[in-house]
Amino acid sequence: MFSAVGLVAALALLILLTVRGVHILLAAPACAAVVAATSGLAFLPPLAVTGEGDFATSYMAGFTSFFADWFWMFLLGAIFGEVMAASGAAASVARGVVARIGLRHAVLAVVAAAALLTYGGVSVFIVGFAVYPLAVHLFREADLPRRFIPAALAFGSVTFTMTSAGSPEIQNLIPMQYLGTDAYAAWPVSLLVAGLMAGLGYLLLDQMVRRAQTRGERFEARKGDSAHDDHPHLPPPLLCLVPLLAVLGVFLLLQYPQGVPGLAWALPQQSLGKWALVVALGAGCLLALGVGYRARAAMPGAFTRGAGGAVVAITNTCAVVGFGSVAALSPAFQMALAALQGLPGDPLIGAAVAVTVIAALTGSASGGQTIALPLLAPGYLEAGADPAQLHRTVAIASGALDSLPHNGYVVTTIRAICGETHKAAYPALGVLTVLVPLLGLALAIGLFVLI
Template sequence: MGLLGILVGLGLLIWLAFRGWSVLLLAPLSALVASAFGREPLLANWTQTFMGSAAQFLAQFFPIFLLGAVFGKLMDDSGAVTAVATFITRRLGERRVILAVVLSGALVTYGGVSLFVAFFVIVPMAQSLFRAAGIPRRLVPATVILGTSTFTMSALPGTPSIQNAIPMPFFGTTPFAAPGLGMIASLIMLGIGLWWLLRAEKAARQANEGYGEELSIATSAAADDERLRGRATTAREFDPAEISHGHRSEAEVPIVNAVLPLVVVVVVNLVMSLVVLPRLDVSFLAEQRWGSTSLSAVAGVWSVVVALAGATATVVICNWTRLPALRQTMDAGANASVLPALTVASLVGFGAVIASLPAFDMVRDWALDIKGGPLVSLAVSTNLLAALTGSASGGLTIALDALGQTYMDVATREGIDPGLLHRVAVIGSGTLDILPHNGAVVSLLAICGLTHRQSYLDIVMVGIVSSVVALAAVIAMGSALGSF
């Protein structure tokens, strides 16, 4: 009955979430259903296990949600995101439109701008460029996904994405874990994605397909859709309802002012991770008042937090005159972080309840018995949970909460570098999360005025296939050569 309860609880969560119900309600309800089947105490599971795990997730990662959303909103309202995208497209020209859109999305998201901020800026620009170049508009979503939701989310070393931050407390790693493997994975994703998109563009030109008829759908309408909002906040770290709040500058931003905050994110993150924090005396962290923790458990989060804080200050200083409503912009960014953080924390709480049930031992044993070793097992676990929840961050945290220590024990016993576990887990979470019910996919298609039937195959090729190939390559090279 316990295993049946786990399946029923998970099925209830997926089914009702897909129908538009809020995960804030569904996660505790589904956890209680699973507990009831297992004849476990309901109230104790809710207030102690569920809320305890959700609160711990917020305590660890809410600063990243908060600063990431504020930074993204400041970059948007100052016009910096638009300036970066415009600069790249002008330099590459109309003959390389797809590459220009991909690189624009990659640069701003690797620089710390929230995914949905990038969506609402880059999609209109991409549509204009595709129309002028005669490229089918059905390719816009896949092009944006490739630049914003693949290698810069999970593979590129040092990316400040929440997905790259989640494994750090579990494995004692930094945002730059397994940098060589991360770079190779990034090149594989980018190469396969561009190959597919350019191939599709060539075929469309030969068939004289053209841009196609465009539906007039305002991006603000997509942002205000409550059903889309619920799915979006499960998938990523920015509440799209806050996009229209604040005041967006109409003044042109010098490219140096636009790029400098992005550079600060990368450089400060690197310096904090590899130079500053390792030299600090933080023995006091072992005291009970600081949580009886260690530097390895907090260093990764500290690096990202300092990098985002420095970048936030930089964008304000560099674009002070282009932020006439600074308080409203920062308020909107702060508000945009709350619902995504609580939603993912609820998924984490659900996972903690499931992992605490006696029947979960069967699931754990099944995961560890997967042929191919711990790296394959870890990849399958994160893939499966990200696919079921439609959330890379939620699925990754559930998997590591339940199995992270087990994988660390296996890695220690078999001499596997924790950095390799980190990179496999993050890339694994970013593959099958891009299924049709994923909030980012649904929201992006709504913003573009397209349907799954028109664009989803291309999204699969650039978002799932490229990531699966990169994941397989990382596992193969990591197993043969170790982490590098």
């Protein structure tokens, strides 16, 4: 009982600290220490009973394991996004989307621009920085409340794109190494679910914006907004799509190397799995450098920012994974895990509930998957769950309750990118990144049961 109270209190404290602006690298280990103290775990290895875990070792084991598994993806993804931004390619693609959708549909234009960049392989953190200036311009011209900009960015980035079949985001790749699947697992169902999430989410966002306008809310200009209009000469949008399409194309080829007989001589004999993304992002970086040749003087700085951003992004996630690793040792967590594994009915439902709960506890979709899958996947596969269906269920489930207020992406998008407060921006963002994915998850499971 004391362990359960400590686990819940630690999670609540983690949410509170991150909402208050405490850095996750400080908040996560501090809250993990609360879990350790209330669970009777030793804090240092010499104090631990032989064969039992301790706080310091367990936290760093989770931290370093995630870092080792995903560093190259974070590094190349961040560099790719920064090169796309420095070359003007990201802004060109975003403005091209805006030009075709129009100011009349300003909210849809922001969502579409974020979705296109995300599905093209640009890190969700970079997408926010790239699209935000265009969002400010559109919301100002349309006189829309700017507190909805974080919701529009997040909806386009971390819902129907991040966990869909074929997405090069790591939330769609982590299940591969545990389930033996590929990034396109259960794509027909994924396509239907993504369509529902995109349509329903946009309707909800549009209604929330309209209701706010009816109450008299308008765009509030801030100092520095004018700087977002100072764009250099941008490359043609169609040319700027080439690096994005290359990432998707190379990723697809290396997932199914035998699918193109004419290129069999140039491709590996087997799928590269998650490492296909490393090659795809590398190819995308080279093409993005070519597209941005006129901005070559800015490229060294882009590489530097990308490297720094990658370290920040991955260590933030590692910090949360470390918290989850310590939480996984607590008696309360083990009892909860046993209860989740023993849920009656379809294994997909049990997997969905388990991953959703663990992602909520860790505040990270990728962190939640990394903790949950090694523990849960073998049992669910033995119970007869289809690997492809389990992959898609886990991916979608991880992208729901992970978006609680303490999630690193949520904090970065609301505060660092958009300069808003949780009080103003999170209600809309929470509806779109928690409620909509939960409905999509229910649809996915329902369709799998009917198949």
